[in-house]
Amino acid sequence: MLFMVEMAVNLPPDMPAERAEQIKATEKAYSQQLQREGKWRHIWRVAGLYANVSIFDVKDAQELHDILMELPLYPWMEISVTALCRHPSSIRSDDK
Amino acid sequence: MLFMVEMAVNLPPDMPAERAEQIKATEKAYSQQLQREGKWRHIWRVAGLYANVSIFDVKDAQELHDILMELPLYPWMEISVTALCRHPSSIRSDDK
Amino acid sequence: MLFMVEMAVNLPPDMPAERAEQIKATEKAYSQQLQREGKWRHIWRVAGLYANVSIFDVKDAQELHDILMELPLYPWMEISVTALCRHPSSIRSDDK
Amino acid sequence: MLFMVEMAVNLPPDMPAERAEQIKATEKAYSQQLQREGKWRHIWRVAGLYANVSIFDVKDAQELHDILMELPLYPWMEISVTALCRHPSSIRSDDK
Amino acid sequence: MLFMVEMAVNLPPDMPAERAEQIKATEKAYSQQLQREGKWRHIWRVAGLYANVSIFDVKDAQELHDILMELPLYPWMEISVTALCRHPSSIRSDDK
Amino acid sequence: MLFMVEMAVNLPPDMPAERAEQIKATEKAYSQQLQREGKWRHIWRVAGLYANVSIFDVKDAQELHDILMELPLYPWMEISVTALCRHPSSIRSDDK
Amino acid sequence: MLFMVEMAVNLPPDMPAERAEQIKATEKAYSQQLQREGKWRHIWRVAGLYANVSIFDVKDAQELHDILMELPLYPWMEISVTALCRHPSSIRSDDK
Amino acid sequence: MLFMVEMAVNLPPDMPAERAEQIKATEKAYSQQLQREGKWRHIWRVAGLYANVSIFDVKDAQELHDILMELPLYPWMEISVTALCRHPSSIRSDDK
Amino acid sequence: MLFMVEMAVNLPPDMPAERAEQIKATEKAYSQQLQREGKWRHIWRVAGLYANVSIFDVKDAQELHDILMELPLYPWMEISVTALCRHPSSIRSDDK
Amino acid sequence: MLFMVEMAVNLPPDMPAERAEQIKATEKAYSQQLQREGKWRHIWRVAGLYANVSIFDVKDAQELHDILMELPLYPWMEISVTALCRHPSSIRSDDK
Numbered sequence: 001m002l003f004m005v006e007m008a009v010n011l012p013p014d015m016p017a018e019r020a021e022q023i024k025a026t027e028k029a030y031s032q033q034l035q036r037e038g039k040w041r042h043i044w045r046v047a048g049l050y051a052n053v054s055i056f057d058v059k060d061a062q063e064l065h066d067i068l069m070e071l072p073l074y075p076w077m078e079i080s081v082t083a084l085c086r087h088p089s090s091i092r093s094d095d096k
Numbered sequence: 097m098l099f100m101v102e103m104a105v106n107l108p109p110d111m112p113a114e115r116a117e118q119i120k121a122t123e124k125a126y127s128q129q130l131q132r133e134g135k136w137r138h139i140w141r142v143a144g145l146y147a148n149v150s151i152f153d154v155k156d157a158q159e160l161h162d163i164l165m166e167l168p169l170y171p172w173m174e175i176s177v178t179a180l181c182r183h184p185s186s187i188r189s190d191d192k
Numbered sequence: 193m194l195f196m197v198e199m200a201v202n203l204p205p206d207m208p209a210e211r212a213e214q215i216k217a218t219e220k221a222y223s224q225q226l227q228r229e230g231k232w233r234h235i236w237r238v239a240g241l242y243a244n245v246s247i248f249d250v251k252d253a254q255e256l257h258d259i260l261m262e263l264p265l266y267p268w269m270e271i272s273v274t275a276l277c278r279h280p281s282s283i284r285s286d287d288k
Numbered sequence: 289m290l291f292m293v294e295m296a297v298n299l300p301p302d303m304p305a306e307r308a309e310q311i312k313a314t315e316k317a318y319s320q321q322l323q324r325e326g327k328w329r330h331i332w333r334v335a336g337l338y339a340n341v342s343i344f345d346v347k348d349a350q351e352l353h354d355i356l357m358e359l360p361l362y363p364w365m366e367i368s369v370t371a372l373c374r375h376p377s378s379i380r381s382d383d384k
Numbered sequence: 385m386l387f388m389v390e391m392a393v394n395l396p397p398d399m400p401a402e403r404a405e406q407i408k409a410t411e412k413a414y415s416q417q418l419q420r421e422g423k424w425r426h427i428w429r430v431a432g433l434y435a436n437v438s439i440f441d442v443k444d445a446q447e448l449h450d451i452l453m454e455l456p457l458y459p460w461m462e463i464s465v466t467a468l469c470r471h472p473s474s475i476r477s478d479d480k
Numbered sequence: 481m482l483f484m485v486e487m488a489v490n491l492p493p494d495m496p497a498e499r500a501e502q503i504k505a506t507e508k509a510y511s512q513q514l515q516r517e518g519k520w521r522h523i524w525r526v527a528g529l530y531a532n533v534s535i536f537d538v539k540d541a542q543e544l545h546d547i548l549m550e551l552p553l554y555p556w557m558e559i560s561v562t563a564l565c566r567h568p569s570s571i572r573s574d575d576k
Numbered sequence: 577m578l579f580m581v582e583m584a585v586n587l588p589p590d591m592p593a594e595r596a597e598q599i600k601a602t603e604k605a606y607s608q609q610l611q612r613e614g615k616w617r618h619i620w621r622v623a624g625l626y627a628n629v630s631i632f633d634v635k636d637a638q639e640l641h642d643i644l645m646e647l648p649l650y651p652w653m654e655i656s657v658t659a660l661c662r663h664p665s666s667i668r669s670d671d672k
Numbered sequence: 673m674l675f676m677v678e679m680a681v682n683l684p685p686d687m688p689a690e691r692a693e694q695i696k697a698t699e700k701a702y703s704q705q706l707q708r709e710g711k712w713r714h715i716w717r718v719a720g721l722y723a724n725v726s727i728f729d730v731k732d733a734q735e736l737h738d739i740l741m742e743l744p745l746y747p748w749m750e751i752s753v754t755a756l757c758r759h760p761s762s763i764r765s766d767d768k
Numbered sequence: 769m770l771f772m773v774e775m776a777v778n779l780p781p782d783m784p785a786e787r788a789e790q791i792k793a794t795e796k797a798y799s800q801q802l803q804r805e806g807k808w809r810h811i812w813r814v815a816g817l818y819a820n821v822s823i824f825d826v827k828d829a830q831e832l833h834d835i836l837m838e839l840p841l842y843p844w845m846e847i848s849v850t851a852l853c854r855h856p857s858s859i860r861s862d863d864k
Numbered sequence: 865m866l867f868m869v870e871m872a873v874n875l876p877p878d879m880p881a882e883r884a885e886q887i888k889a890t891e892k893a894y895s896q897q898l899q900r901e902g903k904w905r906h907i908w909r910v911a912g913l914y915a916n917v918s919i920f921d922v923k924d925a926q927e928l929h930d931i932l933m934e935l936p937l938y939p940w941m942e943i944s945v946t947a948l949c950r951h952p953s954s955i956r957s958d959d960k
Binding site: 001002003060061062064065081083084085086 | 193194195252253254256257273275276277278
């Protein structure tokens with residue numbers, strides 16, 4: 001099942017740079033692992049914002065939830081979730 | 097350049113079915129032509145709504161504008177546009 | 193998979209009563225058929241409004257979408273969809 | 289009487305983990321006790337969010353208020369309350 | 385049980401004056417009958433708007449719903465419902 | 481003159497319990513004094529929220545302002561004010 | 577008592593020009609009569625919009641309501657009302 | 673040129689009273705000086721809120737900006753600015 | 769004086785094409801005349817929408833208002849106005 | 865490509881003045897360097913607010929993103945981005 005997830009990150013300006021970098025590095029590794037597994041299918045940066053638009057391909061809403069809850073940046077994120085399905089006009093066999 | 101475009105369609109309930117079908121058929125052909133050209137890269141249905149989330153890959157904002165203005169359903173759409181760029185965590189070479 | 197769907201109906205005040213009654217009767221039969229099949233698991237009226245809160249139990253977002261698109265009142269509805277999953281504190285085995 | 293209650297939790301990221309765990313454990317026990325008593329009839333997780341959708345079956349608004357005020361997580365919650373009643377299309381005798 | 389109900393009326397400017405007057409007269413009689421029965425406990429005009437704030441004292445949400453659905457002006461109203469309960473600081477024995 | 485005042489209280493979760501209790505006690509005494517004087521005519525709890533809906537009967541907006549500014553909980557409140565007047569359908573002589 | 581009233585006018589584009597002009601002329605005469613009586617104390621145009629910001633000086637909310645309900649443009653207006661009182665920093669004796 | 677400026681003040685509840693009083697005193701003196709100069713033409717309190725509605729008469733937007741930036745309470749204010757012009761129905765020669 | 773004006777156009781889908789074209793042609797001529805006079809200093813299309821962002825350089829708010837009221841598309845526009853002034857970091861002598 | 869970027873700055877009132885001045889000075893130098901390079905084409909102050917409206921002329925969304933992420937005030941800014949394109953009515957050859 002496909003979900004669009006929009007994530008906006010709000011780190012407090014006074015978080016020590018070292019801690020912020022460490023969290024971001026962990027986040028990046030976690031995201032790339034899920035991308036390699038095919039579960040985090042797309043991730044794009046929203047131009048000008050510390051935010052992204054992502055497409056997840058998961059078994060169900062439970063798996064999506066478990067993945068998002070483990071995001072290292074989750075405590076500083078504002079998240080919105082939109083369930084997607086195949087569009088009848090799509091010609092891509094993998095955008096189901 | 098990549099753009100996320102969210103489109104919601106509001107056809108008046110009393111539009112004759114024949115006319116609605118014709119507009120939708122033209123829309124579908126137009127969308128598929130652009131998908132084949134690689135400009136309308138993704139289109140997903142928003143579950144439960146007459147709406148979609150799409151990713152366009154165009155030369156610039158002008159080309160995006162020209163494409164959207166020609167959508168047969170444009171007069172009945174509510175549209176929002178978000179400029180995207182490559183996410184530093186992305187591992188897909190084509191999600192630039 | 194479970195989804196919460198909130199539906200608000202806005203019939204134009206000048207719709208002929210007979211037509212409104214017919215649409216509502218078809219809607220009721222359609223809803224009850226889906227309830228009997230176990231797909232439309234709960235439906236509650238929002239007090240004071242021509243609106244409901246519903247819980248659907250479907251295979252995936254696609255099945256939800258197909259069901260909602262067939263609602264006879266769909267053209268006059270405002271709909272919002274929220275994907276749900278099992279709550280770790282739940283003691284009901286069927287609220288998965 | 290039935291009420292839908294939507295709860296979103298915002299714990300500050302710097303709350304000591306031990307304290308957070310303790311509050312959540314108390315919350316879970318409290319919720320399950322009310323579920324066993326039949327007053328907290330349903331609880332679902334909103335996919336991707338630290339939030340839930342719940343259905344309460346209480347004597348009146350006063351009992352609902354007293355229950356919610358005792359939620360251990362209440363000080364960090366954003367809550368919305370919607371009064372429900374039986375839907376004329378419902379076929380479940382207990383969704384009154 | 386007490387509910388605050390906020391009602392805003394939007395009659396189309398081109399509704400024939402006679403029809404508007406008739407609907408309003410029926411509405412007034414209906415409201416006053418419910419006030420005499422003690423179910424529509426308060427009604428105040430919002431200054432400057434064709435809107436009111438009302439307090440209903442009903443058996444439960446179902447009775448409130450049935451009353452509001454019968455409002456002659458209902459098809460042209462925007463309504464919001466808020467469940468109330470006794471305030472611990474209240475000194476009025478009847479504001480329960 | 482009548483005003484509806486909606487008050488929502490947001491005390492920080494880490495305010496010492498003793499201080500919170502003291503402020504609330506002062507608030508209660510202040511509210512009850514004004515109720516006895518007939519100026520704070522109604523106060524209801526919004527079910528599920530640390531919030532109230534109140535009706536004030538004061539000489540003018542200035543008196544309302546002076547009363548609200550003295551609320552011990554004022555610094556932690558979000559307040560909205562709505563001027564009311566007698567509703568032509570009201571049958572209560574004191575809901576002027 | 578002073579009230580700020582913000583009015584935005586939305587005449588349908590297809591209203592016959594003659595009718596629109598007649599309504600506006602009646603509105604202007606009505607407004608100027610109230611200005612001469614000192615009840616409509618100020619009226620300013622919002623730059624770029626068919627809207628105004630006005631200050632009324634009336635006996636109470638009832639008088640304000642009666643005045644606004646008689647506005648010839650009322651059926652096409654969106655109105656918001658804000659109760660004002662004297663500001664402690666004001667040096668104008670008539671801005672009470 | 674005339675501008676309506678709406679200002680809402682949010683002082684943190686734990687600001688020492690002495691500091692708050694000092695800022696407010698400076699603000700009052702500053703406001704009254706500008707009123708005497710005819711630049712801050714009106715100031716009204718919004719009933720029930722620590723907020724005001726003001727009318728400024730300045731040379732241009734730059735002068736308005738410079739004045740507002742110097743408000744001692746500026747760092748704790750939420751401000752909105754609306755450009756005004758003479759209303760064709762106004763009979764006051766100075767509400768230009 | 770500089771103003772940013774954001775305009776969004778909503779022509780009804782069933783407006784005869786000929787009439788729409790005529791209005792747009794008049795609008796274009798009117799806009800270009802004002803651009804040549806230096807009063808409509810910039811106009812950009814918002815990508816994907818029938819909307820623009822414009823910068824006006826006018827004597828005062830009154831002149832802006834008179835210009836906007838004469839826009840042939842005004843009756844179908846949603847407009848927002850923002851007063852601008854020179855930014856202290858600007859290096860362009862004409863962005864005053 | 866052109867983008868409109870709206871930036872609002874919220875520095876905490878208790879930030880030491882020296883630090884605030886230093887950040888602002890760095891911001892100004894950074895902005896002016898980009899203006900000289902022709903990438904930050906316009907910057908205007910929003911009258912009355914610590915906010916600006918800017919027009920960027922960049923190669924693509926990626927370049928815009930990289931520029932904005934380096935703003936010294938970025939951590940305290942709320943930013944919105946709007947992709948622009950040439951308006952068919954524009955007579956300025958450089959407002960492409």
